[in-house]
């Protein structure tokens with residue numbers, strides 16, 4: 001009998017400590033089968049598991065690490081800052097430094113508040129929208145993921161889609177009833193919902209590029225039409241740019257597509273790998289937040305200097321000339337290579353350094369299209385790639401994140417591995 005790997009032994013132990021052995025569901029490999037690799041080190045584009053195996057990594061802490069693992073400037077900023085204290089629960093200059101960088105880049109943010117996760121950012125932005133409009137209903141899109149606040153777990157993407165949980169247990173029916181849902185890219189459905197509830201919808205919240213049901217790009221005019229219809233009905237528009245912020249362009253999706261929301265949520269990249277989120281937007285709306293206004297929102301560790309310094313350091317890496325052009329170039333190379341390797345089997349989508357691999361025929365425009373995914377084919381492809389030394393997300397509904405650390409050689413290695421993995425798919429589909 002083979003000895004269990006170190007990852008297998010650790011995972012066995014972890015099941016006693018954590019539900020499913022993990023502290024966030026998709027990590028468990030439930031969608032692809034097998035044992036998750038325990039990672040012990042990351043450097044640039046590569047991660048190393050507890051058994052000493054090396055992988056070219058396209059998870060990048062779910063998009064947070066756009067500069068790559070253990071970037072020296074970010075590690076240095078963390079070390080230097082931590083030496084003077086990790087958290088004060090009092091204002092700190094590092095908060096200003098990160099805020100300045102965000103305000104400079106994001107067209108729709110005039111004022112913001114730092115929190116500790118994307119979930120908190122969306123939850124708080126919705127509270128502000130409800131207070132501003134005096135309305136209770138929110139409108140979201142099928143398959144978009146906005147973190148795990150109760151009202152957002154209605155027809156949600158990411159883990160909820162991965163694990164086939166359309167909504168979550170423990171969400172009161174009365175809370176779920178306040179969330180209206182439309183298909184992504186369907187402005188007519190949004191018109192119909194506003195016609196049915198003309199004075200009751202506080203906000204439309206969406207991922208301006210949907211990246212939690214694979215990758216779905218907004219169709220031309222989708223974003224602008226949404227803003228128009230919401231404004232006409234006195235509702236706010238919230239762009240959840242937790243993934244797309246500083247990812248698809250320096251100004252996020254709102255910069256890339258030239259559409260300005262009322263409020264924006266950020267996370268992931270702005271924390272440089274530490275827990276940071278933010279919500280912000282129009283100054284008049286943000287002035288409703290306590291202590292200026294009546295919307296309560298707070299956090300013990302919010303704006304702590306170490307996380308702020310890590311975020312600022314990562315944004316400084318991104319501000320260097322040519323970074324986004326290089327990301328775009330390498331990602332295009334990878335998407336083309338994957339497309340060739342998986343020709344006739346999967347549809348490849350790309351927006352900047354986000355790449356979606358959907359094992360279904362196109363067009364893929366909404367969650368129903370994504371539900372046609374051949375999840376078994378993805379699982380086979382995923383494991384074959386892992387054997388070749390390439391780590392994709394362990395779910396068919398997540399995207400691949402390319403980082404500044406991925407070199408052309410890494411991309412070529414990945415494409416070669418994908419061709420070998422695709423060969424193993426024969427028989428899995430068609």
Ligand SMILES: Cc1ncc(COP(=O)(O)O)c(C=O)c1O
Nearest residue numbers: 117118119145146147242243267
């Ligand atoms: C678009 C989007 N919004 C919100 C969240 C929640 O962020 P967090 O996991 O930091 O709470 C995520 C997480 O993946 C996300 O992708």
